Amino acid sequence: MLELLNDAERRTLDAYVEILRDRLGERLLEVRVFGSVARGESWPAGMPIRSDLDLLVLVAEPVAEAEEQELVDATFPLFLESGRQISPQFRTREQHAVSPSREAIDADAVEVWPCL
Amino acid sequence: MPLTVGTAGHIDHGKTWLVRALTGKDTDRLPEEQTRGISIDLGYAPLELPDGRRLSLVDVPGHERFVRTMIAGATGIDVFLLVIDAQEGARPQTLEHLAVLGLLGVEHGVVAVTKADAVDEETLELALEEAHELVPGAEVVAVSAKTGAGLDELRAALARLPVEERDAGAATRLYVDRVFSLAGAGTIATGTLWSGSISAGDTLRVEPSGREVRVRSVQVHDAAVERAEAGQRVAVNLPQLERRELARGDALVTPGRFAPSYRLDVRLTELAELPAAVTVHLGTLAVPARVARDGELAQLRLERQVVAARGDRVVLRTDTTVGGGTVVDPAPPRGLDRARIEAAERGEVPVHAPVRREELLARFDAAAVDALPSANGFVFSQAWLDELRERVHARLAQASPLDPGVPIAELGDPWAIELLDVERRGGKAYLPGATAELGARAEAADMLEARLAGEEIVKLDDPELAAYLEQAGRLRRVGDGFAVSAAAYERGRELLSGLDPITIASFRDAMGVGRRTAQLMLERYDADGLTLRRGDVRVLRRQRS
Numbered sequence: 001m002l003e004l005l006n007d008a009e010r011r012t013l014d015a016y017v018e019i020l021r022d023r024l025g026e027r028l029l030e031v032r033v034f035g036s037v038a039r040g041e042s043w044p045a046g047m048p049i050r051s052d053l054d055l056l057v058l059v060a061e062p063v064a065e066a067e068e069q070e071l072v073d074a075t076f077p078l079f080l081e082s083g084r085q086i087s088p089q090f091r092t093r094e095q096h097a098v099s100p101s102r103e104a105i106d107a108d109a110v111e112v113w114p115c116l
Numbered sequence: 117m118p119l120t121v122g123t124a125g126h127i128d129h130g131k132t133w134l135v136r137a138l139t140g141k142d143t144d145r146l147p148e149e150q151t152r153g154i155s156i157d158l159g160y161a162p163l164e165l166p167d168g169r170r171l172s173l174v175d176v177p178g179h180e181r182f183v184r185t186m187i188a189g190a191t192g193i194d195v196f197l198l199v200i201d202a203q204e205g206a207r208p209q210t211l212e213h214l215a216v217l218g219l220l221g222v223e224h225g226v227v228a229v230t231k232a233d234a235v236d237e238e239t240l241e242l243a244l245e246e247a248h249e250l251v252p253g254a255e256v257v258a259v260s261a262k263t264g265a266g267l268d269e270l271r272a273a274l275a276r277l278p279v280e281e282r283d284a285g286a287a288t289r290l291y292v293d294r295v296f297s298l299a300g301a302g303t304i305a306t307g308t309l310w311s312g313s314i315s316a317g318d319t320l321r322v323e324p325s326g327r328e329v330r331v332r333s334v335q336v337h338d339a340a341v342e343r344a345e346a347g348q349r350v351a352v353n354l355p356q357l358e359r360r361e362l363a364r365g366d367a368l369v370t371p372g373r374f375a376p377s378y379r380l381d382v383r384l385t386e387l388a389e390l391p392a393a394v395t396v397h398l399g400t401l402a403v404p405a406r407v408a409r410d411g412e413l414a415q416l417r418l419e420r421q422v423v424a425a426r427g428d429r430v431v432l433r434t435d436t437t438v439g440g441g442t443v444v445d446p447a448p449p450r451g452l453d454r455a456r457i458e459a460a461e462r463g464e465v466p467v468h469a470p471v472r473r474e475e476l477l478a479r480f481d482a483a484a485v486d487a488l489p490s491a492n493g494f495v496f497s498q499a500w501l502d503e504l505r506e507r508v509h510a511r512l513a514q515a516s517p518l519d520p521g522v523p524i525a526e527l528g529d530p531w532a533i534e535l536l537d538v539e540r541r542g543g544k545a546y547l548p549g550a551t552a553e554l555g556a557r558a559e560a561a562d563m564l565e566a567r568l569a570g571e572e573i574v575k576l577d578d579p580e581l582a583a584y585l586e587q588a589g590r591l592r593r594v595g596d597g598f599a600v601s602a603a604a605y606e607r608g609r610e611l612l613s614g615l616d617p618i619t620i621a622s623f624r625d626a627m628g629v630g631r632r633t634a635q636l637m638l639e640r641y642d643a644d645g646l647t648l649r650r651g652d653v654r655v656l657r658r659q660r661s
Contacts, residue, residue: 043174045337047120049193050293050308050349050400069297069359076296076304080351083337085294085306 005037005053005084009045012078013053016086017113019074020057023067029093030058031113038108045083052087056096056105063090119279120172121163122222124213125199126206130230130261134199135173137261138270139163165275166268173197193217195277196225198251202235202243202258206250212437214251215387219440221429226255226273233260287373288312288320289425290350291400292366295359302332302355305362309350310399311425312370315343320368322357324376324421329356365401367423375447375478376421381457382430382441384412390432390439397431398422407432408452414441415452426480447479467497470531492531504528505536512538512547518557518584520550557581565590568601572629573636594636608637609646618647618654 005013013033020028035054036042042051063071068090075086096102123131139162163171174193196217200206217225227247232240240258247256255273259266289310296304314320318331334344335351344350352368367374384390396405396416404419416430424430424446431440445460459466465480467488473495476485489496508527515522521544524530538545554561561581567574568591576582576597585591592605604627611626612618624634638654641647647654 047174047349073296073298076298076306076351079306080335080337083349 006045006082008082009053009084012082012084012086013112016055016075016078016088020071020088021113023071023074024057024059024063027060027063028057028113029060030056030111032056032058032105032109032111034105034109038110050085052085055086055088056109057088057090058096059090059092062092062095119169119194119277120174121195121197121225121274122174122193122217123197123199124210124217126201126204126209129199129201129204129207129210131199133261134197134228134230134259137259137264137267139173163271163274165271167275169275171274193220193222194224194279195274196222197274198225198227198254200227200229200243200247200250202229202231202240205243205246211250216431216437219385219387219429219431219437221442224254224277225251226257226270226277227251228266228270229256229258230261232258232265233263286311286346287370287425288314288318288368289370289374289423290314290352290368292362292368293364293400295362295364297359301353303357303359303362304351304353305366305368306349306351307368307400309344309346309348311346313343313345314350314352314368319371320352320354321371321374322362323367323369323374323423325361325366327357327361328371329354365420369423372474373477374423374425375475376423377447378418378421379448379450380416380418380422380424380430380441380443381445381448381452381460382414382416382443383457383461384409384414384439384441386412386439388436388438391434394432394434394438396422397433398424398428410452410454413444413452413454413457415448416441445479447475465495467495468500470494470496470500489535491534494531496532496535501532501535504532508536508538508545509547512545512550516580517553517555518580519552521546552584552587554584561585561590564599565601568599568604572604573598573600573633592640594633594640598636600633600637605637605640609641612641612647612656618656619652 017031020031032055033053034056036051037053042053043049071088071090075088079085091099096105099105123135125131163173165171198210198214200210227250229240229243229247235243244256244258255276257266257270257273259270289312290305290307291310292305293307294305296306298304314331314334316331316333319328320331321328332353332355334341334353336344336348344352354362367376380396390407390409393404393406396403396418401422403422405416408415408417424443426443426446428443428446429440430443432438444457448456448460456466460480463481463484465476465484465488467476471494473485473490473493476495485495489498489501511527512520512522521541523543524533524540524545525543527533527545533540533545536545537548539548539550540546557578560578561584564574564576564578564581564585573594576593576599579597582591582593582599586593586599589602591599591602593599608623608627611623615622615626618638620631620635620638623638624631627634627637629637638647638649642649642654645657648657
């Protein structure tokens, strides 16, 4: 599915996963793309119409608000580079299991890390 | 930016095939597009027209998504390409797409009847006829992605579509959809610039908080730019703000050109029966609202304040799209008023009592606002001004001939004073050229002066006349409602320098007047700054040389 991403978007997605691995270390369990990009329905990057690259970031323990903000801030340089906004959601497996959006996310989620 | 064509239509009607057939040849001619990674698989394809202009074709996603993202990016699509299968004809999804395009004001487009090679002539004729009925005014072209038939005609039809230039001079409006805080830069907001432009150094207002901020820099996807234009996704650096002072849904606007409001007056378009509670979609905003309606007009009462503009399109949804509206008044007063909405639609600016100019500019066309009399930041209706002018002139005509002026503060609206054809002298207004005249009271004035010449002090019975005579140097008022002659005042003043100490008794004796008169005169000298009272004794203030 993710072949719909262009080179710049793919590069920034890889760069962001790298940032997550670096900052979260062993707490990082899994990264999945969901939403319009995963479904192949997104608007092209750089269009005035916004289609975020939605990421579900599964973590071993809840991420503190300040750290989460820092990780969101880290998406900004990548947005400038590719024109695609990366929108991460940080959840533990337990939080995800009880989330009302779980079904919708799981329906079209594509795992991007770890690459098995 | 190239004109963006939104391709719409039922899912199986050959949209994607058509886009490929239309643009396939062209992508070969544009290798740089391929190296930049833009692929037609993205549903985003450049199409060069016979006249050299370039279009961007955007294959719109599935219906439910389509509606939401379309509304969110109403600036994104300029014209439509509606695709109908010649065999199947228009399907419910075709109609819904068309309806939503209509709600968003995307009015111009072309209809392609696809798979023309797969049907007989009679069926094709029927399909073309149906398409004409469905989208009156749009060109209808029969095409076959398989044989290539009709593709050139379709390109030519797209080239004939009227292009509406975006108004670069319009007031700036950007809805924030994300806020960042970066070391060294501070707060950065991203969003789509709906109208106007943003340059480094601009001052913008954050609504609804009302704070004004300076733009340090602007970036558009990959590069700092001097000026970002409408339709672009931009990042704006606002170092004066803390991250928490800005939130998704806030608007960055030209100060004074938009007003946040809990109400919108709209002209409705109904797709289904409109319930009393809906979600109003305006750009990226989705706000629950109640609908108060009168026929095809309505006032939307919003749960949160929004910043809208005249002519904005809103889409009204519950679980499905139930209708839409065109904003007639983005910040109306409370209450649904058909006459007021209709007047606003005619371009009238409903001013009676004075209204702040800023408030009107946020609601109505600037040219219509500027046509009205205005002063000191307020706008007045001609009728209201005429009425006030008449009242003020009548009041001034009745003013005492001794002082034919009236304090401006007493005239009702000090902001309008310069539009009322009066003269301002100090804090008072006068009829043009008006001067003080004794008139009928000349005789009384003479009599008063004659009494003052003979009596040390006189009780006044015409304070106005006394004020006038004092101004003319013919008497001096003392105490509360008494006067002495100008000559007596002068003689007393000269005596003061020979007295040591200056007391009521010494002054009384020197002047040869009663104690009461002496006391009132000394108080007047105190008031005039000649003497300074210290207990029972007075001293001369230092005289101006």
